[in-house]
Amino acid sequence: MVHILKKHDLHECRSLYNLMADPAVFPYVRHKCQSYEEYLFITKQLITLELQKTSISRTITNELGQPIGTIQFYDIANGTGFLATWIGAPYFGQGYNGRAKEAFFMELFLEHQIETVYLKVRKQNIRSKKAVAKLPYVQLANDLKLELYESINREQEVYDLYQVERSSFLESRNQVIVCGMIRGWSDCRLQRQYAAGEGYSSLSALLN
Numbered sequence: 001m002v003h004i005l006k007k008h009d010l011h012e013c014r015s016l017y018n019l020m021a022d023p024a025v026f027p028y029v030r031h032k033c034q035s036y037e038e039y040l041f042i043t044k045q046l047i048t049l050e051l052q053k054t055s056i057s058r059t060i061t062n063e064l065g066q067p068i069g070t071i072q073f074y075d076i077a078n079g080t081g082f083l084a085t086w087i088g089a090p091y092f093g094q095g096y097n098g099r100a101k102e103a104f105f106m107e108l109f110l111e112h113q114i115e116t117v118y119l120k121v122r123k124q125n126i127r128s129k130k131a132v133a134k135l136p137y138v139q140l141a142n143d144l145k146l147e148l149y150e151s152i153n154r155e156q157e158v159y160d161l162y163q164v165e166r167s168s169f170l171e172s173r174n175q176v177i178v179c180g181m182i183r184g185w186s187d188c189r190l191q192r193q194y195a196a197g198e199g200y201s202s203l204s205a206l207l208n
Contacts, residue, residue, distance in 0.1 A: 004100055009067075017036045020039065022088065024092075054074070055073065057070060060096060068096060071100050073114070080116040083104075115165070118162070144163065148161060
């Protein structure tokens with residue numbers, strides 16, 4: 001089994017910084033580092049914050065184990081927090097984002113007992129909005145959590161708010177496991193699609 005997430009390795013910061021500095025990526029990252037040295041400093045901070053249990057952060061890798069992006073759960077309080085993810089431009093459209101989220105949610109919900117993950121997505125970030133929309137367990141929460149939605153858009157209306165509930169995610173996972181047990185995993189395309197967050201329509205067709 002290929003592990004798509006790993007704990008941060010400072011030796012990989014140069015490669016990650018170069019990917020993050022790409023104009024196609026930089027506007028959408030949480031920590032907009034202006035230099036490699038700043039990126040290295042921020043990564044060290046993230047490692048410390050995890051020890052303090054206020055943040056959980058991982059490096060995203062490809063099948064060869066090369067670093068291609070990061071995923072972070074931050075502002076942790078009372079079983080909730082916010083998710084931030086970025087993938088390097090050379091790896092766009094290859095399913096890494098969905099697989100990274102899937103693996104990270106498994107860790108958050110099963111190992112850290114998180115109940116709700118919130119996602120802030122810029123309204124003009126069409127790529128990220130399409131990626132989120134492919135995940136069957138994600139809910140648009142602008143109205144569901146109106147107070148939180150207003151708080152993240154206090155100065156101007158910039159973000160849509162999404163949420164992933166522990167129960168919804170695990171139910172979605174169980175449906176796929178049951179489907180695989182009944183039908184078998186001979187349809188590897190479905191398995192790959194779901195892992196990439198793209199298999200909802202195919203899964204619905206099999207279950208109905």
